[in-house]
Amino acid sequence: MSKLKHITYYFLPLEFFTKVGRNTSILCVFLSVTISAFSQIPLNTKAYTLTINDSTEYTLKLALDNAGQPQYFFSNIFTPVCLTGECKPVYINFYWDLLGNYTRFDLPPRTELTRMDHKPFKPEDYEKLQTILANTHSLLKDVSMEDLVGKGTENLADSVDAKAGATLKTVKNEVIDGAVYTCYTLWHIAHGKVVAEMQRITETFKSEGLLHRFLTDRNHYYQYWAMERIMTDEGKVTMGFEADIQQVIRGKNIFTARYALQRIHNQFFVDKTRQRWLWETYQTASYPLQIAILKKMNSLSLTDETKEFLAQQLRNTNQEQATLLLKILSTQSTLSEQAQRTLAGQLASSNYANDIYPLLVKHSPKNKEVKKRMTEFYDLNNPTKK
Numbered sequence: 001m002s003k004l005k006h007i008t009y010y011f012l013p014l015e016f017f018t019k020v021g022r023n024t025s026i027l028c029v030f031l032s033v034t035i036s037a038f039s040q041i042p043l044n045t046k047a048y049t050l051t052i053n054d055s056t057e058y059t060l061k062l063a064l065d066n067a068g069q070p071q072y073f074f075s076n077i078f079t080p081v082c083l084t085g086e087c088k089p090v091y092i093n094f095y096w097d098l099l100g101n102y103t104r105f106d107l108p109p110r111t112e113l114t115r116m117d118h119k120p121f122k123p124e125d126y127e128k129l130q131t132i133l134a135n136t137h138s139l140l141k142d143v144s145m146e147d148l149v150g151k152g153t154e155n156l157a158d159s160v161d162a163k164a165g166a167t168l169k170t171v172k173n174e175v176i177d178g179a180v181y182t183c184y185t186l187w188h189i190a191h192g193k194v195v196a197e198m199q200r201i202t203e204t205f206k207s208e209g210l211l212h213r214f215l216t217d218r219n220h221y222y223q224y225w226a227m228e229r230i231m232t233d234e235g236k237v238t239m240g241f242e243a244d245i246q247q248v249i250r251g252k253n254i255f256t257a258r259y260a261l262q263r264i265h266n267q268f269f270v271d272k273t274r275q276r277w278l279w280e281t282y283q284t285a286s287y288p289l290q291i292a293i294l295k296k297m298n299s300l301s302l303t304d305e306t307k308e309f310l311a312q313q314l315r316n317t318n319q320e321q322a323t324l325l326l327k328i329l330s331t332q333s334t335l336s337e338q339a340q341r342t343l344a345g346q347l348a349s350s351n352y353a354n355d356i357y358p359l360l361v362k363h364s365p366k367n368k369e370v371k372k373r374m375t376e377f378y379d380l381n382n383p384t385k386k
Helices: 123-134 166-174 180-190 194-204 208-215 220-230 242-249 254-263 272-284 287-297 304-316 319-331 337-344 353-362 368-381
Strands: 044-053 056-064 070-083 086-096 102-106
Touching (some): 056 194, 070 180, 070 194, 086 180, 102 123, 102 180, 123 180, 208 220, 208 242, 220 254, 242 254, 254 287, 272 287, 272 304, 287 319, 304 337, 337 368, 353 368
Antiparallel strands (some): 044 056
């Protein structure tokens, strides 16, 4: 175990089971043990005692930095995993982020996990446990311990292969052979009822500083949480958080970027400076975000400068982008003379000339050069009507 006790397993979030089989009663007891027995304990913590039911208490700890700001939740857990009256103790440390998403586990010094036959976990078993606990949509969520026990199989050393139950066959990839009950118990601890309590606790720490920190964090759960609190239902941004929202839109996470862009009120992009920023963002964005930006622009009243940017961009687009660009320009109440000239200049060579022409007709150009190019295009495509 000396090679394993220093390993930390990362993945994504307490429930407990209370019974197994028809006549066997199981009670998972979550106890706090002495700090010295566990690894990686921060200097500053705040403890919360949670009552799960009439007989079970769970000690949750919040790690704080030197300024008293919350960092993450953790718990030093002991739980017996029982089968047919025989229990094996499990000591393990669980860690969650501030919104209750399970992040990692490690083991106290000189401890290890074992199978029901008391054989210690192999390195590949720890790796599989990492995968199991990382799966927030595990099939273990919807089964009970009763489902995992086949009649007449109570003495088969907790082996998946030894049991023929349909449920066991279904969840075989969700558990470790010989450690079904351990996997089940730990998964329900990691993803259980304590999550809501962690979210409640974090809400008590809400401040401008925490919101700024969450918006600029790489944890997308933090970003979503903060955006819900600094944007109204209409998408208006609380004063002082505008730069944070712009940073989210330009961030590397396409999902939070698109969410922010779609939620934000059109008023945010009324002025010339913000529209120029949005266009600059388009030029460096990934393709999915480019499409989201164009769709957003379709609902905006654009400045003449932005319209000219769009008209110029038409030369360097694919069909999907061109369709959106032309739709945006067609919904604008006016087109500047410069934008009209840019579009007219593409009538002779653009693949989208047949869409550009009616757009120009709609805006009734007054510029002689634009009208001349439109006439030339019309005559070329309608030779019989000369």
